[in-house]
Amino acid sequence: MISAESLAIFILACLALCATPGPNVALIVGTSLKHGRKAGMLSALGVNVGIILQLAAVAAGLSWLVDLFARHFDVIRYLGAAYLIWLAVLQWRGAGKMGDKPMPTRRASFGRGFAVAFANPKTLLFHAAFLPQFVTNTADPGPQIALLAAIFALIALVGDMIWAVVADRARAALAGRFTRIADRVSAGILAGGALVLLAAGRR
Template sequence: MIPLNDLLLFAGTALLLVLTPGPNMIYILSRSICQGRGAGVISLFGVVAGFVVHMLAAAIGLSAIFMAVPFAYELLKYAGALYLLWLAWQAVKPGARSPFEAKELPPDAPRKLLLMGFLTNLLNPKVAIFYLSIFPQFVVPAHGSVFLQSVTLGVTQISVSFVVNLLIALSAAGIASWFARNPFWLAAQRRVMGFVLAALAIRLALEQRRAA
């Protein structure tokens, strides 16, 4: 299966990505502020359900790709690097919005909160591209089933995302208030995230394919 060092590196990558600007975190943060912690947590479970769909689709798709088109790894590797560079630019470009900046949302019933969380994630291109471009960097056919490796990575990513977003949902008001009072750190958070993502993109692009 996946070596521990690679799994830890992947978990770190997942942590960076969950902290970058995106619909999921903005929705959960905004929902928690506008309707309370409970609404934020319900929305989070909807987001997790969306992750499961993305994970299974990616695991099945990657299994087929590795079996049918081995050199596709190189294409996916560079696609992943370009995707990370794009995220880095999104974090630092003029007028960029931090995920810690909430927006006003009207109150909704629990069922709708769950559905909206699910759809927000399911239709989020950031998540789909992450699964299809970052997963292959950590999957090596020689380590066993590509499908099981992909599921292991998916469960790791979902766990990291769940913990981070749960903490945000439970402390959304305090987080948003602190960043509102400290705009310098709001900008610094985006710049640091952009630098780290760019560095990771370069690392992945230069990494040599390990023998299968």
């Protein structure tokens, strides 16, 4: 059984990780700034479904998937960065234009989040290295890793939803003549997420 002290340290580490902006947060914040809370939360949901699948792969001991991501590390992150840059360009070109283009569908908002979650190979590799550090039963680590994965997934989901809500409130504060500024800030955040992916190394 995981000790209370180890569990507390793990939760604090998860909180710190989820509070650190990265490509996932960039997408959620950028989407909320441009399209509002609902689209941002759907993107957050897509991101976290992707994260849950990654955590499930680690908990199930699917080392072949981890190896696959490791072998194609650069290809995956370059594709992810290109996708975020494409979204940033769309945001920039549509800055201040509310009626020209329709809001993204629920499926599109969710799909963007899911795609970006898998566009960062470092996330899966990190989970595979991070979770086992808190396992005390090395003979049968599966149940403890599953518990840690579930805790991380819950914290990540709540954290990302908070990012979406905060970004939506900023959008409301910048409504009206500042809409173009909000849209371009959104584009800049997405581009920043792409830069984070491009700068990501294996360590």
